[in-house]
Amino acid sequence: MRSGVLFEKSIRHRERRQPAETFYMNRLISIRTLLLLGVIAVTCCAIPVAGQLSFDQSIESFFAPNNPDVLLLKKSREEFGGDELVIVAWKEPSLISREGDRELPEVTESATARITNLASQLNQIPGLNPDQTRHLVRYLENSPKSRNTRGALLKMFEGMLIGEDEATTAIILQLLPEADSPVPRAVTLEKIRRVALAFDGSSAVAGEPVQIFDMFDLVENDGQLLYMVSVVVLSAVLLIIFGGVRWAVAAMGIVIASVICTRAALVLSGAKLSMVSSMLNSLVTVISVATTMHVIVNYRENRRQQDIMAATATTLRDLWQPVFWALATTAVGFGSLLVSDIVPVRSFAIMMMAGTGMVLIFTAAIVPAMMATGPNVPVPGRAPAEDTLDRLLNHLAHSIEHHPMLSASVCLVLMLATAPGLTRLTVETDFSRNFRESTPIVQSLKFVEKHLGGAGTWEIAFDVPGELTAEFLNSTRELTDKLQALREEGLKIDVLSLNDAIDMPPRLGNALARLDRLQKRQPDLVEGLYNPSAGRMRVVLRSHEQQPAEKKLEQIERVRQIVSQHFAESTAANTAATASGLFVLLAHLIDSLLQDQLTSFLVASAGILICMTVAFRSLRIGLISLLPNIFPVVLVTGALGMLQIPVNIGTAMIASVSMGLTVDSTIHYITSFERARRTHSVAESLRIAHGGAGRALVLAYLALMIGFLVLTVSAFIPLVYFGALLSLSMIGGMIGDLVMLPLLLRWTTPTAILDPSNPHPTAE
Numbered sequence: 001m002r003s004g005v006l007f008e009k010s011i012r013h014r015e016r017r018q019p020a021e022t023f024y025m026n027r028l029i030s031i032r033t034l035l036l037l038g039v040i041a042v043t044c045c046a047i048p049v050a051g052q053l054s055f056d057q058s059i060e061s062f063f064a065p066n067n068p069d070v071l072l073l074k075k076s077r078e079e080f081g082g083d084e085l086v087i088v089a090w091k092e093p094s095l096i097s098r099e100g101d102r103e104l105p106e107v108t109e110s111a112t113a114r115i116t117n118l119a120s121q122l123n124q125i126p127g128l129n130p131d132q133t134r135h136l137v138r139y140l141e142n143s144p145k146s147r148n149t150r151g152a153l154l155k156m157f158e159g160m161l162i163g164e165d166e167a168t169t170a171i172i173l174q175l176l177p178e179a180d181s182p183v184p185r186a187v188t189l190e191k192i193r194r195v196a197l198a199f200d201g202s203s204a205v206a207g208e209p210v211q212i213f214d215m216f217d218l219v220e221n222d223g224q225l226l227y228m229v230s231v232v233v234l235s236a237v238l239l240i241i242f243g244g245v246r247w248a249v250a251a252m253g254i255v256i257a258s259v260i261c262t263r264a265a266l267v268l269s270g271a272k273l274s275m276v277s278s279m280l281n282s283l284v285t286v287i288s289v290a291t292t293m294h295v296i297v298n299y300r301e302n303r304r305q306q307d308i309m310a311a312t313a314t315t316l317r318d319l320w321q322p323v324f325w326a327l328a329t330t331a332v333g334f335g336s337l338l339v340s341d342i343v344p345v346r347s348f349a350i351m352m353m354a355g356t357g358m359v360l361i362f363t364a365a366i367v368p369a370m371m372a373t374g375p376n377v378p379v380p381g382r383a384p385a386e387d388t389l390d391r392l393l394n395h396l397a398h399s400i401e402h403h404p405m406l407s408a409s410v411c412l413v414l415m416l417a418t419a420p421g422l423t424r425l426t427v428e429t430d431f432s433r434n435f436r437e438s439t440p441i442v443q444s445l446k447f448v449e450k451h452l453g454g455a456g457t458w459e460i461a462f463d464v465p466g467e468l469t470a471e472f473l474n475s476t477r478e479l480t481d482k483l484q485a486l487r488e489e490g491l492k493i494d495v496l497s498l499n500d501a502i503d504m505p506p507r508l509g510n511a512l513a514r515l516d517r518l519q520k521r522q523p524d525l526v527e528g529l530y531n532p533s534a535g536r537m538r539v540v541l542r543s544h545e546q547q548p549a550e551k552k553l554e555q556i557e558r559v560r561q562i563v564s565q566h567f568a569e570s571t572a573a574n575t576a577a578t579a580s581g582l583f584v585l586l587a588h589l590i591d592s593l594l595q596d597q598l599t600s601f602l603v604a605s606a607g608i609l610i611c612m613t614v615a616f617r618s619l620r621i622g623l624i625s626l627l628p629n630i631f632p633v634v635l636v637t638g639a640l641g642m643l644q645i646p647v648n649i650g651t652a653m654i655a656s657v658s659m660g661l662t663v664d665s666t667i668h669y670i671t672s673f674e675r676a677r678r679t680h681s682v683a684e685s686l687r688i689a690h691g692g693a694g695r696a697l698v699l700a701y702l703a704l705m706i707g708f709l710v711l712t713v714s715a716f717i718p719l720v721y722f723g724a725l726l727s728l729s730m731i732g733g734m735i736g737d738l739v740m741l742p743l744l745l746r747w748t749t750p751t752a753i754l755d756p757s758n759p760h761p762t763a764e
Contacts (some may be wrong), residue, residue, distance in 0.1 A: 333660015
């Protein structure tokens with residue numbers, strides 16, 4: 001305690017004679033208690049505000065408001081009553097009966113009772129539009145008792161309300177728009193599932209609204225759980241490595257303060273979390289711990305030769321610049337995602353930049369108290385295997401020094417082996433692959449698509465002439481036939497159009513007359529396909545969600561080609577036809593992310609080059625710092641292409657995020673090397689950097705890897721990929737910083753010793 005008082009008194013006597021840098025570091029130490037109390041007060045005030053951060057659970061939020069596909073989707077919902085459909089499907093062995101030789105298809109009495117009973121229960125659930133509930137009994141009761149008519153009706157609804165085996169049936173429910181629903185969407189879907197499960201224990205509840213809700217719900221819950229797990233796991237890592245509660249508590253204090261204040265700032269700015277930004281808490285945690293790791297290791301080395309206050313001042317003076325630039329380049333890496341066309345990705349970039357800024361602020365406010373508060377601050381301990389690590393680092397430095405070409409060849413071979421994979425990246429649009437196989441949503445999707453038909457819904461919408469004509473309906477019949485013919489090309493597409501309904505037997509009169517009769521018998525069926533007041537008509541398409549990405553994109557492209565060609569050749573009307581729907585949005589969502597990856601990677605590279613050049617006042621350092629950080633990106637993304645692992649929403653951001661994180665250790669290594677170069681040769685400086693910053697960066701990378709591996713226990717597959725691949729990129733970053741970076745510094749650094757006390761450099 002006495003040494004602390006003497007230190008603080010001596011500050012005032014030396015203030016005018018000390019450099020500005022030392023002066024500010026000493027002032028920071030002198031007000032450390034005030035800073036710590038300030039952090040506690042600000043965090044406590046931010047807690048209630050942070051709790052108000054909401055989660056945007058709409059797929060439309062992934063796109064700009066003026067995105068053409070989003071506008072078409074909203075327009076369609078206004079014109080045709082919405083496309084948010086929930087499918088409740090189950091096995092009904094005694095579904096259809098046929099009367100003797102007449103073979104008049106009828107729903108059996110037992111099946112009729114069960115279907116109507118379930119439909120009645122479901123219609124009582126708030127958040128549904130009961131007028132739009134669709135099932136076989138409803139349509140068959142309103143159709144003529146004709147064998148041909150009934151057969152055609154069953155054929156039209158095959159794959160939707162009845163399976164090909166005539167032993168599977170479904171009820172299709174239409175959700176009210178969330179703005180009009182009296183209860184949250186979660187309540188509606190939970191009640192649907194509960195009623196369906198009570199009705200039949202093996203029933204399936206599917207549909208794109210269910211899939212989307214499950215995805216967001218899973219991500220939100222996993223985000224909170226994984227944050228808590230990562231805090232506990234990384235606290236344990238710090239305890240094991242440094243053997244003191246102080247270091248773990250300080251690091252977690254930075255984490256908690258940064259997370260809470262970032263969330264509060266987002267609330268005040270009007271931002272919302274999205275599926276992408278659910279990783280905010282976990283990423284802020286690993287960034288905070290990695291930063292603290294470098295500080296503690298440096299402080300431990302200084303405590304070997306200095307007392308508490310002197311070691312604290314030296315640590316702050318030596319590390320404030322590398323810590324600032326490390327976090328600045330991390331922010332640049334995340335900021336590069338601002339070039340994305342996906343709105344939540346841009347929001348995620350802003351959130352992570354804000355979070356990184358909070359880490360910088362709270363590190364500066366908490367670290368001085370961590371290192372200098374208390375009567376007897378213990379020296380941070382050494383990790384159980386740290387002596388072995390030191391020997392390995394010394395051996396690695398020796399190998400690089402004596403076998404530089406061999407070391408360079410190993411790195412070059414790794415890059416050449418994986419680089420071709422960058423041109424082979426594919427996109428994953430199978431929605432079910434976002435979930436583990438055992439989850440209810442995947443099991444429901446498999447049931448529906450095996451026994452009924454595709455669960456992905458989209459449409460072709462087009463203008464109708466002011467006065468609907470038989471000629472125009474004949475033209476749409478031709479379009480329907482062309483679309484149905486796609487199945488002969490091997491494309492899994494089911495088509496439902498107004499022509500399918502009006503062309504059912506008996507075909508009496510022209511198309512307009514048959515439409516008029518259908519309107520009287522099945523008004524809800526007509527309303528879902530034709531809106532005369534808006535002058536719009538649509539053809540509904542259904543595609544399998546569980547199919548390869550290239551098949552989905554091929555379907556969308558082929559349908560658009562057929563529609564464009566059809567209306568270009570048609571003389572029935574001058575109409576604008578469009579293909580849209582949730583299926584289309586989801587298919588192009590990841591495709592857009594993949595296109596953004598290259599742009600964001602280039603922006604991140606340029607931003608990091610500028611930051612490194614400014615930080616070290618050297619374009620040479622800026623340029624050579626890029627290669628070790630590009631190295632892990634090439635390894636990971638190239639390996640994805642080589643192994644033919646499709647890119648999903650988690651893996652599509654790996655390049656930018658990886659560069660932003662791995663460059664931190666590059667800065668600390670170069671700083672250590674440049675400091676040693678003032679009095680040592682290049683070879684000696686590299687050995688010093690390997691033994692000091694090298695040890696810290698290995699421990700920091702270890703913390704990052706453990707933190708990201710926590711994400712692999714998520715039930716949401718993109719989070720699993722994100723965590724696993726970032727952990728692998730940390731290994732690549734370690735190789736880049738401990739092998740490639742020393743080689744580049746060795747080959748490009750002047751061989752003169754930069755002794756600041758000697759104006760004449762000394763040759764080695």
